[in-house]
Amino acid sequence: MPQFLNTSDADFETRFTALLGAKREDSPDVDHIVAEIIADVRARGDAAVIELTSKFDRLDLTPDTMRFSQAEIDAECAKVSDADRAALELAATRIRAYHARQMPSDDMWTDEVGATLGWRWTPVSAAGLYVPGGLASYPSSVLMNAIPAKVAGVGRLAIVVPTPDGITNPLVLMAAKIAGVDEIYRIGGAQAVAALAYGTDTIAPVDKITGPGNAFVAAAKRRVFGKVGIDMIAGPSEILVIADNDNDPDWIALDLLSQAEHDESAQSLLITDDAAFGQAVVAAVEKRLETLERRAIAIASWRDFGAVITVANMAEAVALSDRIAPEHLEICTADAENLSNQVTHAGAIFIGGWTPEAIGDYIGGPNHVLPTARSARFSSGLSVMDFIKRTTLSKMTPKALAAIGPAAERLAKSESLQAHGLSVRARLDRLNTGDT
Amino acid sequence: MPQFLNTSDADFETRFTALLGAKREDSPDVDHIVAEIIADVRARGDAAVIELTSKFDRLDLTPDTMRFSQAEIDAECAKVSDADRAALELAATRIRAYHARQMPSDDMWTDEVGATLGWRWTPVSAAGLYVPGGLASYPSSVLMNAIPAKVAGVGRLAIVVPTPDGITNPLVLMAAKIAGVDEIYRIGGAQAVAALAYGTDTIAPVDKITGPGNAFVAAAKRRVFGKVGIDMIAGPSEILVIADNDNDPDWIALDLLSQAEHDESAQSLLITDDAAFGQAVVAAVEKRLETLERRAIAIASWRDFGAVITVANMAEAVALSDRIAPEHLEICTADAENLSNQVTHAGAIFIGGWTPEAIGDYIGGPNHVLPTARSARFSSGLSVMDFIKRTTLSKMTPKALAAIGPAAERLAKSESLQAHGLSVRARLDRLNTGDT
Structure with missing residues (x-):
């Protein structure tokens, strides 16, 4: 059972504040280990990377086999069904079209005193993209990270993806191929981040590293920040749905479960102006949980971090939403578009009942790498802006x-x-x- | 004496790589102390801030005197000469005009399948600006940080500025007033960063913290990153001048010294296609050093980190410049504008001999907070973009x-x-x- 809150309750503010402050993730302190791994890779290069890959991924590499050859990539891609390939290609086309519109313009003008001023945007020369192995090895994330980099004009884009026990996800390689990735290395963990940042004999250093990863990867990204640029350090995913009672409770339940099934630390919140509708959604969630493949994860997330908040009206809903600053905000109300214009802090907004959040994860076009843990108050999702930089001009x-x-x-x-x-x-x- | 390098020397690549890799700053490891200070401010709020201010700044505050009152601000501003005030106002007007052009547009469109997509930019609600006290208390930095925030639409902008022994710089308060800063607190160090990030009874928390500071401030900003947004962690300043022999050596010498006088860790580099001109500039530097007020600092910087690099032609100069990725790049050549268009990695470019870098520090219009230590490869100077964030839209x-x-x-x-x-x-x- 999730929590139930109502803005008319005397203890609402206390409970809402507690909900906002709930610590959903216990990051293990791996900083010391990561520091040693980075130092080792800096000192010994390929040899360190190979040794650590053997230890952590049970995979024995040589400098020659560290990188996927074109023949290997082609062989893996041949395993992908036509339908999966077509879905990835449609996603890539739509993501590319959306991100192409983000490219900002250069500008140069002469002002009233005769000073010529302006700026010019240029791409990062080389970028590295971390792709997790195992369960969380998502081809969609490859597209969402690699396409903005290529749209931005990054000349050299390298992927690192661990293949524990040598097991490769063909869809990841297919996504990389479709996105135009230049190099793919079968390494992971802090050692892969260090190799990208500092370079080895086999891997040339990059200027920017993006992509999700576990606690070791996150700690390594923090440590190499400054030497190279990094994207955000993402926390567990979250969704807030604002819905009136003119919705199918099952649709809303599935949207909430789309987050809950990601991770036991994910958070799914519903704000509604009809408490009975809230109860109907909770019932629909219970029903769907009975048969959901990842129900153990979803049950834990929904139980520990889920909440249904009843408000007096939708103005209250918007105000609460801005305090939550959700990563994903779905607005399923009569005047959804109007309401969305009143929102100040959200990573992505999905407008209307026909826009399930999952569309944004895969195929809509906007990026699915979005600010978590209330950081939408001060940061944005991944975009071409992460792969370009501005030089100011004065004459x-x-x-x-x-x-x-x-x-x-x-x-x-x-x-x-x-x-x-x-x-x-x-x-x-x-x-x-x-x-x- | 600076180093002399020539691309035609056999050992050029070795020496240039060493120059690129030179560690100019020994950051003391204050992370442990800073962690304790932040924990203390989180636990005890105002009381901790007051105690630490008494200890470090020898200044006894109460919650009531922590913030400058309007009367105090007005009294300090009254000490500023009309000429200084006019100079600050001209700078503010020009900085505002430049940054206003940076505001990106919202976009929304319907694509070929009928999906409506877009994005909307919104300002950060509250920002905090760190202003160092003492020697490095620069009113120009107040303008350069505060104006982009206000242009972006930040509703609440708070400054923290330590006033050791109660000594205030009236120009800092005047710059804050001109820039439209909302609150000014006479606190500094890691305790001020913690107060801005987590809030106290007196100081409401902010969403983003920018501004330069010492090792304690930098470590505190790193630690609160995630809870709030931060700008870059700036290193010591640097300039690269590319000049042919059709320049007054004294002008170029002064431009090099403008960086050298900042800080013993600053770096001033000259690339020229005429070794004799390089020698003439070095002689001019020596001459100016004789009478320069901050000569002790400038001599150390020029001796330890200065370099004159002779190239065969200006194409070589551009290639070296991109490897340096300088914070400031001044191009004083016949075809300066054309050459500037060939540069990929630089924080700011100053085109032609009539554009001394100092113009950019104060009055040109572009921001003077720029990426140091080769980070222009992947990051940009401060701008309105640092105070807004994007929400993506799908329907x-x-x-x-x-x-x-x-x-x-x-x-x-x-x-x-x-x-x-x-x-x-x-x-x-x-x-x-x-x-x-």
């Missing part, structure tokens, strides 16, 4: 420098940075002598 | 779901996420019964 003319240089000189003086001021003054003096 | 119609839903269902199945697939299937089945 003064003598006239422009004459107009604004004296103020710079004065500010430099106020900060006791004499050379700053002199670098402007020397030029202004030349202007005054007319020798330009 | 399916029954027809759109019928078109793309089956592929989502198939991909869900391939990832063994049954509820994901069922959430789509339940809706598709309704369509098939015609009951929409």
Whole structure:
């Protein structure tokens, strides 16, 4: 049973605050181990990576077999059914189209004093993408990480994916192929992150590392941050559904279970203005749980972190949603689009009953890598912006420098940075002598 | 004396790689102390902040005096000369105009299957800005951090600025006032970062913290990252000047010294295609150093990290520049603008001899918070983008779901996420019964 809250209850604020603050993930402290692994890879390169892969993945590699050959990739891809391949290709086409619209423009203009200003966007030269092995080896995540990088213009995109006991997921390789990934290495863990960040004889270093991973991978990403760029450190997934009683409780139940089945730490929340509808959804969840393949996981998530919140009206729902700042927000109400415009903090919004969140996980087009754990208050999902960077541009003319240089000189003086001021003054003096 | 390198030397690659890898900053390991400070502020709030401020800043505060009152701000601002005020206002106007152009657009469209997709940008609700006290208390940094936040639409912007022994920099308060800062607290160090991130009775928590600081502040920002957003952790400043011999060596010398005077760990590099010109610049630097106020700092920086690199041609210069990925790049060559277009990795480019880098520090318009230590390979300077975040939007119609839903269902199945697939299937089945 999930928790039941009602904004009209006297203890609502206390319980809602507790719900917001609930610690859903106990990250083991692996920082010390990860530091040693990174140091080892920096010192011994390929040899360290090979040794650690043998130890953790029970897979013996050589520098020559670390990377999937084109023949190996083709052989794995041949195992993928036509239908699966077509689904991946449709997803890739839609994700590519959505992300292509995100590319920002360069700009350059000359202002009223004659100063030419602007900026220029350029892609990261090389990026590395971490793909988990085993259970959480999702081809959809390959598409969601790799396509924005390629749309951004990243020249070299390398994937690392552990293959414990040598077991490979053909769909992951197919997704990589469709997305245009350049190199695929069968390594994982902190050692793979270290190899990408610092390079080895076999693996050239990259500038940016993205992609999900376990506690070791997350700790390694934090540690190499600065040497390379990283994306967010994602926490367990979460969904908030805002629904009125004009919905099929079973649809809403399935949307809540789509998160709950991910992970025992996932969180599924329902806000409704009809307590009876909330009860109907809970009943529908119970019914679906009876037969769900991943019911053990979903039951634990729903029991420990699920909640149904009854509100007096939808304005209350929006206000609570902004406090939750959900990763996924599904709005199934009569005026869903209007309500969605009132939301300030959410990673992704799914508007209306015909937009189950799962569409966004696979095929809609927007990215499924989204800010978790209330970080939608200050961060965004993955996008082409994660694979480009901006160079600002300034060009003064003598006239422009004459107009604004004296103020710079004065500010430099106020900060006791004499050379700053002199670098402007020397030029202004030349202007005054007319020798330009 | 700086180092002299020449691309035609046999040992160039070795020496250039060593230059790139030179460790310029020895960050003391203060992580343990900072962890304790943060825990203390979380546990005891205002009391801890007050105690630590008394200890580190020799300043006794109460919850009532922690924040500058409007009367105090006005009294400090009254000490600022009209000329300084005018310079700050001109800088603010230009910074505001530049950053206003950075605001990205929302987008929403309906694609060929009838799916409506898009995104919407929203500001961070509350941001905190760290301003160092003492020597490095720069009013220009207040403008460069606060104005993008306000342009982005941040509703509540709080500054923390330590005032050791109660000494306040009136220009910092004036810059804050001009930039529209909402709250100013006379606290600093890790305790101020903790107060902003977690809140106290007096200070409401913020969602994002930006601004430079010492090793304690940097460690605190790293630790609260995740709970709140942070900007980059900036390292010591650096400049690369690419110049041909058609420049006044003294101008170039002053531009190099503008970085060197910041910090003993700062780095000033010159790339030229004329070794004799390089020598002339070095001589000009020596001459200016004789009288420079901050010569002790500048001498150490120029001696330990300065370098003059002679290249055969400007194409070599651009290639080396991209390997350096400099924070500031000044291009003083005949075809400076053309050359600037060939650069891929740089935080900011200053084009032509009439654009000393100091213009960018104060008055040009672009931000002076820029990626250091080669991080321009993967990151950008501060901008309005740091204070907004994107919510992606999806809205399916029954027809759109019928078109793309089956592929989502198939991909869900391939990832063994049954509820994901069922959430789509339940809706598709309704369509098939015609009951929409």
